[in-house]
Structures are given as C-alpha cells and as structure tokens.
Amino acid sequence: MEIPGIVRSIEASGVGEWMRMSLKAMPIVESIHVFTSAVVFGTILIVDLRLLGFPSTRRAFTRVSDELTRFTWGAFLISVVTGLLMFAPNASTYYGNTAFRIKMLSLLLAGLNMAVFELVTKRSVASWDSNVAPAPAARFAGAASILIWTTVIFVARWIGFTKGYNYDIPAGLDLNLQFPAQ
Amino acid sequence: MHEFAEWLQASSVSLTIQSVEWIIPLLQSIHILMIGVVFVSSLMITLRVVGSVRADEPFAAVWSRFAPWMWGGLVVMALTGLTLIVGEPVREFTALSFWLKMTLVAISVITIVIFGRTVRPEARASASAQFSAGRKAAAVATVVLWLAIIFLGRAIAYDVEVWGSLSLHA
Numbered sequence: 321m322e323i324p325g326i327v328r329s330i331e332a333s334g335v336g337e338w339m340r341m342s343l344k345a346m347p348i349v350e351s352i353h354v355f356t357s358a359v360v361f362g363t364i365l366i367v368d369l370r371l372l373g374f375p376s377t378r379r380a381f382t383r384v385s386d387e388l389t390r391f392t393w394g395a396f397l398i399s400v401v402t403g404l405l406m407f408a409p410n411a412s413t414y415y416g417n418t419a420f421r422i423k424m425l426s427l428l429l430a431g432l433n434m435a436v437f438e439l440v441t442k443r444s445v446a447s448w449d450s451n452v453a454p455a456p457a458a459r460f461a462g463a464a465s466i467l468i469w470t471t472v473i474f475v476a477r478w479i480g481f482t483k484g485y486n487y488d489i490p491a492g493l494d495l496n497l498q499f500p501a502q
Numbered sequence: 503m504h505e506f507a508e509w510l511q512a513s514s515v516s517l518t519i520q521s522v523e524w525i526i527p528l529l530q531s532i533h534i535l536m537i538g539v540v541f542v543s544s545l546m547i548t549l550r551v552v553g554s555v556r557a558d559e560p561f562a563a564v565w566s567r568f569a570p571w572m573w574g575g576l577v578v579m580a581l582t583g584l585t586l587i588v589g590e591p592v593r594e595f596t597a598l599s600f601w602l603k604m605t606l607v608a609i610s611v612i613t614i615v616i617f618g619r620t621v622r623p624e625a626r627a628s629a630s631a632q633f634s635a636g637r638k639a640a641a642v643a644t645v646v647l648w649l650a651i652i653f654l655g656r657a658i659a660y661d662v663e664v665w666g667s668l669s670l671h672a
Contacts, residue, residue, distance in 0.1 A: 343663055351656040354537065355649060361535065362542025375567070379559075387555050473538075474531040481527050 327415045336408035346406070353402035357476075359395035361469055363388045371462025373453050380450040381458075410483070419478040426475065430468045437461040507591040519589030526589055533582045536575040541648050543572035544614070551633050551641040561633075562626045565618065576611070596670045597661040603654035610647040613640065 330336060339345055369375070370384045407414055414420045441457040448454045454462075510516055519525050549555040550564040587594050594600045617640055625631040633641075661669045 347656055347660040347664065348653075351653040354534065354656060355541075355652050358534070358538040358541045358652070359545070361538035362545070365538065366542065366546070379556075470535065473535055474528075477527050477531045477534060 324412075324415070327411045330408050331411035333408060335405065336411065339405055339409040346409075349402050349405045353399055353406065356395040356398040356402065357473070360392055360399055361473065363392045363395070364465060364469055367392075368462040368465045371454055371458045371465075373459070377451055377453065381454065382445060382449055413483050414479070417479055417483045419475050419482050423472055423475045423479065426468050426472045430465065430472070433461055433464050433468060503595060504592075507595040510588065510591040513588075516588055516591065519585065526586065529582045529586050529589075533579055533586070536579045536582070537652065540572050540575035540579065541645075541652070543568040543575065544648060545645055547572075548641040548645050552638050553632075558629055560627050560629045561621060561631070565621075565626075569618065572614075594658065597658045598665045598669050599654045599657035599661050601670075603651055603658070606647055606651050606654065610644055610651065613644055613647070617641065617644070 339349070367385050367388060370377075370379070370381050437458070441455065441461055444455055445458075448458060453459075511520075546555060546568045547564060550557070550559075550561060556564050617637075621637075625633060657664045662671050
C-alpha cells in the first residue's frame with residue numbers, strides 16, 4: 321500500500337473524524353504539543369550545550385545527560401501522540417505541505433544525529449566526560465542537534481501559515497489581506 | 503481601550519508587521535523557542551527544589567546555572583510578545599485568554615523573584631539541605647503557572663470557543 325493511500329486512510333479514520341468534529345479537542349491537543357515540545361527542545365538544549373562544553377565542563381556529561389533522558393523521551397512520546405492527533409484530521413493537506421515535509425525530514429536527521437552519537441561518539445565518553453573540552457565529534461553532535469531542533473520549531477510554525485496552499489502569489493496581483501494570521 | 507487597539511492596528515508600525523509575510527511567523531517561532539528555554543530553566547530549578555535532579559549540587563549552583571537563561575528568555579519573550587501585540591492589538595485585547603495570560607505571567611515572575619530572594623543561605627549553599635513542603639509546593643506551583651500560561655497563549659486563537667460569552671470578542 322503506497323503512502324498517499326495510507327494518508328487518506330488516516331484522514332478517513334475515526335480519530336481523524338473525532339478531531340475534526342470536536343470543538344475543544346484541537347486547542348487542547350495543540351497546547352499539550354507546545355508544552356511537551358518545549359520540554360523536548362529545552363532538555364535537549366541543556367545536553368547539547370554541555371556537549372559544546374558551554375557554560376562549563378565541570379559537571380560530567382553523562383550525569384547531565386542521564387538525568388534528563390527520561391524527561392526528553394517522555395515529552396517526545398507525548399509530542400508524537402499529539403502530533404498524530406493533529407495530523408489525522410487533515411492528513412492529506414499536511415502530507416502535501418512543504419514545511420511539514422521539511423519538519424519530518426528534520427526529525428529524521430535529528431534521530432540520525434542522535435544514533436551516530438550514541439553508537440559511535442559516546443564510546444569514548446570516559447576520556448571527555450568532565451573537566452576537559454569534549455571530543456570534536458561530540459561538539460559536532462551538539463551543534464548539529466541545536467541547529468536541527470531550532471529548524472524543526474521554525475518550520476513547524478510555518479506549517480500553520482502555509483497548510484492548504486502551496487503556491488506563490490502571482491507577481492503584480494494586489495491582494496487586500498485584512499485577516500489576522502493564526 | 504478598544505479605540506486604542508483600533509488606532510494602534512491602523513498605525514504604520516502595526517501595518518508593516520501585519521503585511522510583511524515573515525515577521526509574525528518569525529516572532530512567534532522565537533517566542534516558542536524561548537518557551538522551551540524559560541520553561542525548562544524554571545523546571546530544572548523546581549526539580550532541584552524537590553530533589554529530583556542535580557541533588558548532588560547546592561541550590562545556589564543550579565539557580566546560577568539556569569536563572570540567567572530563564573530571565574534572559576523572558577526578556578526576549580517580552581520583546582517578541584510586545585511586537586506581536588503591536589501587530590495584532592485588536593485580536594489580543596479582545597481575548598480574555600490574553601488578559602488572563604498577562605496576569606499569570608506577572609504572578610509567575612513575582613513568585614519566582616520572591617522565591618529566589620527568600621531562600622535561606624544554608625539551603626542555598628549546602629547540597630544536603632532540604633526544602634520545606636511549602637517551598638516545594640511553591641516551586642511546583644510556578645511550573646503549573648507556566649503550563650497554564652502556555653495553554654492560555656494557544657487559547658487566544660480560540661478565545662470564543664474556549665470562553666463563550668466571557669470572551670471580550672462579543
């Protein structure tokens with residue numbers, strides 16, 4: 321079964337229907353998504369800054385990372401669930417939206433960056449865990465992660481402004497846009 | 503006040519913010535990034551107070567690590583927020599959610615300032631110091647306040663659905 325078919329099935333599902341018809345569900349789901357995504361970004365930022373050795377390398381990287389992991393993953397899980405709940409009612413629209421595609425690609429890149437770090441770079445952690453500048457590969461992982469997650473947030477906001485239409489306004493066309501942005 | 507909002511919305515600054523396509527999305531994105539910074543910074547301090555994270559470090563170390571980011575983030579949010587308000591004043595001023603949000607932001611900031619200033623020197627300096635139940639409750643309350651603020655922020659766009667006749671849109 322190809323992807324457009326799967327997307328249409330999701331859109332026609334009971335969950336999609338419920339999210340479309342419910343008056344209060346969407347704002348609540350969106351708010352939870354903002355909150356949990358803020359926790360994901362904020363906790364990842366702490367670990368990434370530590371990977372960059374900023375503001376200090378006094379506290380062991382493994383300590384900083386280990387105690388935040390459960391918050392990051394717990395929040396990420398809820399972000400995924402709320403994300404799917406937002407995706408379902410308008411699946412086809414999001415699927416065709418460029419900003420949405422860039423966001424999904426960025427999430428994949430973030431996962432890849434994390435996998436490489438966990439499986440390869442972290443093997444040498446004992447030598448750069450505390451009081452020394454982190455290994456170059458560790459610093460790269462931290463910088464890349466900050467860049468990717470910042471992109472996720474910017475591009476995600478852009479979805480709200482572009483979903484439903486993916487075309488440029490023709491040059492010379494005077495549109496009297498009086499409505500406020502959502 | 504409604505007249506002021508309408509006057510502001512017709513000003514050239516406001517019109518520029520409304521009409522240049524990328525300004526509002528950019529401001530909102532920065533605002534959202536800062537939610538991550540502010541909320542998690544505040545969360546880390548609260549988690550330290552309840553003893554969940556960095557319990558091996560004294561409160562002073564955790565406060566000095568995260569409080570500057572929290573305050574800095576709040577300054578950026580005030581600036582982006584103010585610009586967003588100038589861009590869409592009628593939308594904000596006619597939303598009950600907006601006024602509730604601003605009230606809670608003020609309460610939250612005041613609570614954290616008072617909390618930070620009234621931590622006793624022994625509790626501040628020693629890693630083994632325990633905080634009272636009241637202190638822990640206050641710390642948890644600030645996190646709950648930020649959560650309410652996040653929900654109210656989103657509710658501005660749904661003010662009538664959320665508040666019905668209480669919304670100032672009527």
